[in-house]
Amino acid sequence: MKQDLQFDSSGRLKHFLTIEGLSRQTILQILDTAKSFISVGQREIKKVPLLRGKTVVNLFFESSTRTRTTFEIAAKRLSADVINLNVATSSTSKGETLLDTVRNLEAMHTDLFVVRHDRAGTAHLIAAHVPPHVRIINAGDGAHAHPTQAMLDAFTIREAKGDFRKLRVAIVGDIQHSRVARSQIHALNTLGVPEIRVIAPRTLLPTAIERLGVVPHTDMRTGLDGVDVVMMLRLQHERMSGALIPSEQEYFNLYGLTLEKLAYAKRDAIVLHPGPMNRGLEIDSAVADGPQSVILPQVTNGIAVRMAIMALIMGGSAEPRSRRAEANP
Amino acid sequence: MSTTVDIDAAIKRMGEELRPWLKKHPLMVGIHTGGVWVANRLHRELKLPDALGAIDISFYRDDFTRIGMNPQVKASNLPVSVEDRHVILVDDVLHTGRTIRAALNEIFDYGRPASVTLAVLIAREGRELPIEAEVVGTRMQLKKRQHVKLVGDPEKLALDLQEVDG
Numbered sequence: 369m370k371q372d373l374q375f376d377s378s379g380r381l382k383h384f385l386t387i388e389g390l391s392r393q394t395i396l397q398i399l400d401t402a403k404s405f406i407s408v409g410q411r412e413i414k415k416v417p418l419l420r421g422k423t424v425v426n427l428f429f430e431s432s433t434r435t436r437t438t439f440e441i442a443a444k445r446l447s448a449d450v451i452n453l454n455v456a457t458s459s460t461s462k463g464e465t466l467l468d469t470v471r472n473l474e475a476m477h478t479d480l481f482v483v484r485h486d487r488a489g490t491a492h493l494i495a496a497h498v499p500p501h502v503r504i505i506n507a508g509d510g511a512h513a514h515p516t517q518a519m520l521d522a523f524t525i526r527e528a529k530g531d532f533r534k535l536r537v538a539i540v541g542d543i544q545h546s547r548v549a550r551s552q553i554h555a556l557n558t559l560g561v562p563e564i565r566v567i568a569p570r571t572l573l574p575t576a577i578e579r580l581g582v583v584p585h586t587d588m589r590t591g592l593d594g595v596d597v598v599m600m601l602r603l604q605h606e607r608m609s610g611a612l613i614p615s616e617q618e619y620f621n622l623y624g625l626t627l628e629k630l631a632y633a634k635r636d637a638i639v640l641h642p643g644p645m646n647r648g649l650e651i652d653s654a655v656a657d658g659p660q661s662v663i664l665p666q667v668t669n670g671i672a673v674r675m676a677i678m679a680l681i682m683g684g685s686a687e688p689r690s691r692r693a694e695a696n697p
Numbered sequence: 698m699s700t701t702v703d704i705d706a707a708i709k710r711m712g713e714e715l716r717p718w719l720k721k722h723p724l725m726v727g728i729h730t731g732g733v734w735v736a737n738r739l740h741r742e743l744k745l746p747d748a749l750g751a752i753d754i755s756f757y758r759d760d761f762t763r764i765g766m767n768p769q770v771k772a773s774n775l776p777v778s779v780e781d782r783h784v785i786l787v788d789d790v791l792h793t794g795r796t797i798r799a800a801l802n803e804i805f806d807y808g809r810p811a812s813v814t815l816a817v818l819i820a821r822e823g824r825e826l827p828i829e830a831e832v833v834g835t836r837m838q839l840k841k842r843q844h845v846k847l848v849g850d851p852e853k854l855a856l857d858l859q860e861v862d863g
Contacts (some may be wrong), residue, residue, distance in 0.1 A: 380765070397768055404753065404772040413806040416756035679756075683765025 369421050373495045380684065383504040384497045385676050386513045387554035389558055390593075395558055399523050401676035402570055402669070408445065409672060418679050419448035422479040426452045427470070428507070430486040434643050434667065435517070439482045448480070468623055474502060480682060481505070486514035488547075503681045505674075512529035517642050518551035519548050520673040522559060524666050525597055528638045532559040538591050538633070540567045540623065541601030541650050544574050546614070548642050549601055557581045567591035569623065571612040588623060592632040600641040603650050626652040630660065638662045704818070704854045707834030708735060711816055712742035714832045718814065719743060721783040726750035728800050729771045731789030731847035733853060735818045735834075739787060750775040757799035773803065777830075780808035789847040791817040794828035818858070819845060 374389060376382045381394060407417055423523050424443040434475075436452060443450045455469060464472075469483065480503045483491045488510035495504040508514040529535055537556055541564050543549045556564050557580070564582045566573065574586055585591030592598060603619070613619045625639065639655055641663045647653050656663060715723075724747050727736025733751045740749045751774050755767040786800060797815060804810060814833035821839050839845060842861050849855040 381757055401766065401770050404756070404770045407774065408756065411807060415806065417802070418761050624775045680766050681760075684763060684863055 373492060376500075381681055383491075383506075384515060385491050385495060385504065385506045385649075386679055387515045387518055387551050387558065388513075390558065392558050393523065393559065395519070395555060398673070398676050398680060399526060401494045401680060402519075402523050402673040405445075405672035405675040405679075406669070408675070409668070411695065415445050415447055419446040419479075419682055420444065422446075422448045422513045422682065423447045423477060423637045424450045424482065424678070425473050425478045426450065426482045426507075427455060427473070427484070428453065429455045429466075429483075429490070430508070432484055432507070434670075436482075438667065438670040439505075439507060439516075439674055442671050442678060442691070443480075445671070445676055446675055448478045448678075465536065466490065466493070467497055474498060480678065482507050484508045485565075486510055505677060507680070508547055509677055511547050511550075513551045514547040515551045515555075516670070516674055516677060517548050518555040520666060520670040521548075521552055521599060521640055521642070521678065522555050523669045523673050524640060524662050525638070527669070528662060529596055532556070532561050535561050535597060536563045536565070536595045537561050537597040537599065538565040538567055538585075538595045539599045539601065540588070540591070540625065542572045542603050543577065543601070545567045545604040547686075549599075550580075552599060553580045553582055565591050565595065567623070569613065569619075574682065588629045589627075589632050592629060596637055598625065598630065598633055598637055598639045600639065600645075600651050602642065602644065603646055620649055624650055624652060625655050626648065627654050627658070628666045630655055636660075640666055643667070676679070702819070702835055702837070702856055704771045704834075704856065707818055709740040709742070711735075711818070711832050711834045712739055715739065715743060715785065715816060718783065718785060721812075723785045723814075724750065724777055724779060724782040724810075725785045725787060726752060726775065726779075726800075726804065728786070728788045731818075732787050733779060734847060734851045735789055736787035737851055739785075741818070748776040750777065750779075751805050752772050752800055754799040754803055755798055757803045759795055759799065775804075775807050775862065778808055779804055779810045781811050784810045785816055785817050787811050789818050790845055791815070791820045791828075791830050791833075792823050794824050794826035797828045821845065834858055 374383050374385050408414060423537050426439055428436055469670035482495055482505045484507040490509045491504055506513060506515055539549050565585055566582045567585045570586055577584055639661045645651055645656055725736050725740050725745055727733035727836050736749055753771040755770040815830040817830040817838055818834040820830055820833045821837045844859045844861055846857055847854055848857040
């Protein structure tokens with residue numbers, strides 16, 4: 369089982385690979401801890417010593433600016449040493465296998481790997497092969513999962529709206545190729561959101577998406593009607609093969625979030641977007657820069673949430689612990 | 698198991714002992730959770746004009762890599778700058794001194810205070826660091842396996858004494 373990898377033998381969160389298998393209590397603990405880290409970010413000295421002496425490697429096989437940067441800042445604010453590796457342009461192009469790359473970095477005493485890869489399951493694969501004191505965070509694997517993004521979205525929703533159990537949420541856009549959407553759906557379901565809708569053209573809606581506990585819509589008017597939260601997705605040109613949308617202009621006309629379409633939602637609805645935004649394609653600038661947008665707070669919150677996740681999985685990770693455990697069982 | 702310590706009287710005594718500090722225009726900071734309760738009472742008793750600060754030392758603990766994160770971290774909140782101020786740091790129980798070390802580190806990440814004075818409701822034996830309180834509500838002789846902590850609601854504080862195995 370994939371998600372069993374996430375926990376150690378005493379049931380403590382060890383790796384952060386997917387939202388699936390996490391309890392509501394665990395998710396809330398991450399959100400609560402993140403709240404405390406927000407205040408650290410507002411201080412004169414924005415650093416706490418929790419991960420002093422630890423080495424964090426950002427292992428990105430797929431390019432990213434925002435996610436990598438927020439992970440880097442998060443690790444640095446926890447006092448860890450951070451190394452960024454853009455592997456797409458490095459060892460693997462010389463023929464080294466994925467696990468060889470990881471083993472070499474392990475030999476340099478890395479404590480935590482933050483992994484992004486265009487193949488689903490990469491973070492799990494690495495987690496299955498590292499020694500017990502090494503931790504893995506999934507920063508996006510193919511179209512499978514992007515669990516830290518889902519956590520920062522949940523945090524942002526909670527800050528603006530409070531109780532998840534009273535909310536109607538719509539996720540709009542390229543559901544088919546979106547690891548963000550999958551993780552969001554799992555997180556919001558676990559947090560008890562009673563109504564989650566997904567809105568997309570049929571070609572971008574996975575078949576049997578209802579099984580994840582969501583209601584599919586192909587029309588923005590009915591889909592956005594009365595929602596509290598609108599979560600936009602990026603149209604993933606790079607993951608599309610073939611003509612799934614007729615034209616960008618027509619996509620924008622039907623599914624682009626404009627002020628007119630946003631008016632179907634509740635007056636105080638908030639708008640999220642994981643970035644990077646395609647302005648004029650899935651979202652209009654008037655919405656992205658408007659008063660209902662929480663897109664920039666999402667970025668700020670992303671640092672605190674990633675600090676919380678790193679701190680929670682790294683706590684109790686000291687190598688001598690296992691030796692002590694052997695010494696007196 | 699309850700004890701016979703008169704907490705209200707002890708806090709009153711601490712307030713009297715702290716009175717000479719008033720001329721330094723001190724800033725009071727409590728350590729979550731019991732320390733904030735005691736600090737609240739002292740803050741009121743001394744009628745301090747500046748808002749009470751509260752810190753949670755979870756992010757500064759020295760046993761983090763061994764035992765992990767406290768599941769209930771509270772946000773630290775220092776509404777008034779500690780820069781160049783005389784800080785009265787308040788906790789409920791002084792035992793090993795490690796909590797105080799963590800609290801000092803955290804306070805210094807907010808700024809450079811002019812001085813820090815430690816006031817605790819209960820001082821017990823077992824220091825593992827060169828840290829002592831200047832103002833002590835009461836001293837308790839406890840065995841190593843006995844744990845004491847402040848419980849109840851902030852207005853009606855009580856001491857809880859427990860024996861731990863091992």
